Amino acid sequence: MGITIPAAPDYLNDCNCSLCVTRGGLWGYFSPADVTISGETHGYIRADLKQAALSTHWCAHCGSTTHWTALDPAYDRMGVNMRLFDPAAYARVEIRPIDGRSWEG
Numbered sequence: 680m681g682i683t684i685p686a687a688p689d690y691l692n693d694c695n696c697s698l699c700v701t702r703g704g705l706w707g708y709f710s711p712a713d714v715t716i717s718g719e720t721h722g723y724i725r726a727d728l729k730q731a732a733l734s735t736h737w738c739a740h741c742g743s744t745t746h747w748t749a750l751d752p753a754y755d756r757m758g759v760n761m762r763l764f765d766p767a768a769y770a771r772v773e774i775r776p777i778d779g780r781s782w783e784g
Contacts, residue, residue, distance in 0.1 A: 680718035680738040682745060684709055684759055687769050691761055696779030698725065702735060702744040706758035707769070711748065714759060720745055733758075 688707030693699075699706075719739035724731045732754075733747045747758045761769050 680720070680740060680745065681716070682759060682763060683715040685713045687772050688761070690773045690775055691769060692758075692777045693774050694777040694779040696782065698735065699779060702737070703762055704744055704758070704760050705762045705774070706747075707761045707772075708756050708758055710755050711757045714746070714757060716746065724750070
């Protein structure tokens with residue numbers, strides 16, 4: 680499993696929603712056209728939302744959360760789990776805490 684990104688993201692989101700906390704996501708955002716993912720992943724779409732917006736993926740071999748993709752193909756953004764990279768790669772990037780646990784969308 681491998682992920683290639685073009686550069687460090689402008690910022691990272693550290694969300695506290697139940698999905699992000701349990702899957703260990705620290706999200707950097709990119710256009711899907713700029714990210715290369717090699718290897719097998721499995722996807723999960725939340726069934727507890729009225730209308731799910733994304734599919735969360737994890738490595739088929741080690742179980743690590745790798746990325747998420749938008750279900751709407753017009754949405755030109757995906758999240759990459761930066762915890763898969765050496766922390767030095769994003770040491771100078773702003774980390775924004777996100778209160779996803781209170782989100783009602």
